[in-house]
Amino acid sequence: MDAKTTPDAKRAAPEPLRRPSREEAEAAVRTLIAWAGDDPAREGLIETPARVTKAFGEFFKGYEEDPAEVLDRVFDEAGGYDDIVLVRDIPFFSHCEHHMVPFIGKAHIAYYPGQGVVGLSKLARVVDLFARRLQMQERLTQQIADAIEDGLAPRGVAVLLEAEHHCVSMRGVQKSGVSTITTSFTGVFKQDVAEQNRFLTLVRGR
Numbered sequence: 519m520d521a522k523t524t525p526d527a528k529r530a531a532p533e534p535l536r537r538p539s540r541e542e543a544e545a546a547v548r549t550l551i552a553w554a555g556d557d558p559a560r561e562g563l564i565e566t567p568a569r570v571t572k573a574f575g576e577f578f579k580g581y582e583e584d585p586a587e588v589l590d591r592v593f594d595e596a597g598g599y600d601d602i603v604l605v606r607d608i609p610f611f612s613h614c615e616h617h618m619v620p621f622i623g624k625a626h627i628a629y630y631p632g633q634g635v636v637g638l639s640k641l642a643r644v645v646d647l648f649a650r651r652l653q654m655q656e657r658l659t660q661q662i663a664d665a666i667e668d669g670l671a672p673r674g675v676a677v678l679l680e681a682e683h684h685c686v687s688m689r690g691v692q693k694s695g696v697s698t699i700t701t702s703f704t705g706v707f708k709q710d711v712a713e714q715n716r717f718l719t720l721v722r723g724r
């Protein structure tokens with residue numbers, strides 16, 4: 519079917535979301551406390567809605583950040599260095615968009631410089647920026663790779679994430695210690711299996 523004639527295409531664009539006030543968010547937390555079976559008015563829980571909304575501000579602050587700003591400072595005087603740059607074991611936490619429960623792990627990122635190199639901390643900042651949103655691990659992996667690709671125009675990017683999903687360990691199927699690995703490769707890493715293997719060897723070479 520032509521995209522223009524699909525029912526979705528005829529539907530009006532959604533209204534931009536109104537961000538609820540802090541008071542509304544706190545009221546929602548009180549509702550969830552009551553839903554859990556406790557009394558939101560008891561002394562120990564009085565401050566909890568305020569703490570939870572503040573914590574949400576930290577967990578989900580990535581919505582307010584722009585990867586292009588994080589990666590806008592490229593150093594082009596790296597002495598002609600053009601070999602692999604790999605930053606491994608970057609710890610991250612995120613929240614799965616299905617249950618809003620944490621998934622926690624490590625990111626490993628490599629690139630072959632194109633026009634320059636970026637400050638090493640910026641790669642960890644890009645991980646956090648996307649991790650601090652409601653996520654799927656697959657999308658998080660892809661967004662990190664895309665942002666580095668767009669920001670640095672490197673000859674290739676490799677991203678590997680390994681994480682434990684607490685929605686799998688704490689609830690539902692309740693399997694702890696399960697590791698999920700996702701990868702995204704662009705440029706030379708995508709074209710050349712030997713480059714993927716080099717990346718994987720360096721990541722595993724502890």
Ligand SMILES: Nc1nc2c(ncn2[C@@H]2O[C@H](COP(=O)(O)OP(=O)(O)OP(=O)(O)O)[C@@H](O)[C@H]2O)c(=O)[nH]1
Pocket residue numbers: 614615616653654655656683685686689690691
């Ligand atoms: N692919 C993928 N799945 C995820 C991720 N985080 C959580 N999930 C899964 O999302 C799925 C949601 O499945 P549903 O059947 O809709 O929800 P559910 O009834 O709570 O599923 P169970 O966890 O099996 O109890 C579950 O299988 C989760 O394990 C993620 O990052 N990527």
Ligand SMILES: [Zn+2]
Pocket residue numbers: 614615616617618619683685686
């Ligand atoms: Zn989940």
